[in-house]
Amino acid sequence: AQSVTQLGSHVSVSEGALVLLRCNYSSSVPPYLFWYVQYPNQGLQLLLKYTSAATLVKGINGFEAEFKKSETSFHLTKPSAHMSDAAEYFCAVSGRTGNQFYFGTGTSLTVIP
């Protein structure tokens, strides 16, 4: 069974500051891991994904995440926050034998000018 835990339902950062959104996973098999972003009243947009290639994954909009098996983590980072980064962020995990995704509860990112 797979699951993810997102620590912190709300994160606030100043514009230009580092963004760090935490995600820990639980999986009985080597997982696929994903980060999605959701803007109000919209669907989810894929930011990046880990599928067992490089452990440091670079995504769109300057985001990246590092897969750390020893810590069962897949935290999302961005060196410098922009106002446009304010949104809801979801971490998700899937197993390799099926396509079902399991989402975390989401982290709402606020960027303070």
Next chain:
Amino acid sequence: GAVVSQHPSWVICKSGTSVKIECRSLDFQATTMFWYRQFPKQSLMLMATSNEGSKATYEQGVEKDKFLINHASLTLSTLTVTSAHPEDSSFYICSASEIRAGGPADTQYFGPGTRLTVL
């Protein structure tokens, strides 16, 4: 590439009526489509997994007779909310997995969502 559309984007209906929501993969073929429900400021809850040409698999607690899913082709799945009631008001999101030769589908592409309001 990998665009998923939903129609309608917003629907308001009277209690007791049925509403059909379409989910289409526009530029790829999807053997599997998923339907999610999202309440305000909450995460996505998987309702069912829809496979082309076969019956959908529903998650525990989801009424299959109320939420009818049809996956008639590799690019279209529909969700019909039958006899809708106000408590069915929610944001419904579909996603689709792309078929890839020689490997499992590993990315879900999400539609923009459909907001259902039942009066």
